[in-house]
Amino acid sequence: MMKEQPVVELRGVWKAFDHHEVLRGISLVLSKGTTLAVMGGSGVGKTVLLRLIAGLARPDTGEIRLFGRNIERLREEHMLALRRRTGFVFQGAALFDSLSVFENVAYPLREHTSWSEGEITDRVHRFLSLVGLPGTDSLLPAELSGGMKKRVGIARALVLEPEVVFFDEPTAGLDPTNARVVGELIAELRSGVCDTAIVVTHDIEFAGMVADQMAILHEGQFAAMGTPGEIHSSNVPAVQAFLAGELLEN
Numbered sequence: 001m002m003k004e005q006p007v008v009e010l011r012g013v014w015k016a017f018d019h020h021e022v023l024r025g026i027s028l029v030l031s032k033g034t035t036l037a038v039m040g041g042s043g044v045g046k047t048v049l050l051r052l053i054a055g056l057a058r059p060d061t062g063e064i065r066l067f068g069r070n071i072e073r074l075r076e077e078h079m080l081a082l083r084r085r086t087g088f089v090f091q092g093a094a095l096f097d098s099l100s101v102f103e104n105v106a107y108p109l110r111e112h113t114s115w116s117e118g119e120i121t122d123r124v125h126r127f128l129s130l131v132g133l134p135g136t137d138s139l140l141p142a143e144l145s146g147g148m149k150k151r152v153g154i155a156r157a158l159v160l161e162p163e164v165v166f167f168d169e170p171t172a173g174l175d176p177t178n179a180r181v182v183g184e185l186i187a188e189l190r191s192g193v194c195d196t197a198i199v200v201t202h203d204i205e206f207a208g209m210v211a212d213q214m215a216i217l218h219e220g221q222f223a224a225m226g227t228p229g230e231i232h233s234s235n236v237p238a239v240q241a242f243l244a245g246e247l248l249e250n
């Protein structure tokens with residue numbers, strides 16, 4: 001029998017801006033059912049990495065495969081089909097300010113399906129309940145707290161029931177209580193809606209709640225990759241420095 005394709009696979013990915021080499025040979029394999037936390041300090045290239053994987057930017061060299069397909073070689077319509085199988089939670093939620101909560105969550109459904117209004121309403125309500133925000137349909141983003149915005153962003157990313165979700169700093173900017181709520185929500189989603197994810201974060205406590213695999217990004221490469229236990233007992237200096245620094249800050 002054929003082995004199941006990795007959901008995401010990177011080989012030797014490099015990315016520079018001007019003369020600044022942000023990513024210098026990144027390789028990783030994400031299998032179905034796995035949540036990988038990519039950690040590292042501010043400005044190390046976590047968001048750049050996630051944008052490459054999601055097909056929102058292109059690597060200079062190297063290969064990126066999503067569901068076994070080399071995304072570099074895909075035509076736009078095929079990329080769109082792959083994108084429908086993925087969800088992206090942007091840093092800072094990135095809601096449409098002029099659209100209500102309902103319309104924000106309905107947006108991917110209107111974009112990618114030809115469902116009836118009734119089907120859309122049922123699905124949106126199901127996902128707003130899932131993130132603990134039933135009855136917020138008509139609110140505008142400006143009327144929401146930071147934690148609520150994140151949760152609407154999560155509902156929007158999940159509403160098409162993607163096979164893999166990419167989270168960029170889902171707990172950043174939240175107070176500890178809201179960060180915990182969002183962390184518990186993501187941990188809970190793993191056992192239901194979507195069991196495969198890459199979570200970019202500098203929040204070690206949160207990463208510990210959701211990840212089976214961790215990778216530490218440092219100077220454009222992974223300084224270490226492994227289970228949370230392996231990372232915490234790593235003797236790689238860059239990993240120890242990152243863990244020590246984060247623990248001091250939090």
Ligand SMILES: Nc1ncnc2c1ncn2[C@@H]1O[C@H](COP(=O)(O)OP(=O)(O)O)[C@@H](O)[C@H]1O
Nearest residue numbers: 017020022040041042043044045046047048049
């Ligand atoms: N579109 C861009 N143009 C130029 N530089 C960029 C661009 N996107 C990111 N960078 C640079 O790449 C580096 C990594 O950024 P980023 O991935 O956002 O870091 P973080 O790990 O904090 O998410 C930073 O030095 C940033 O200035």
Ligand SMILES: [Mg+2]
Nearest residue numbers: 046047091169
């Ligand atoms: Mg970032």
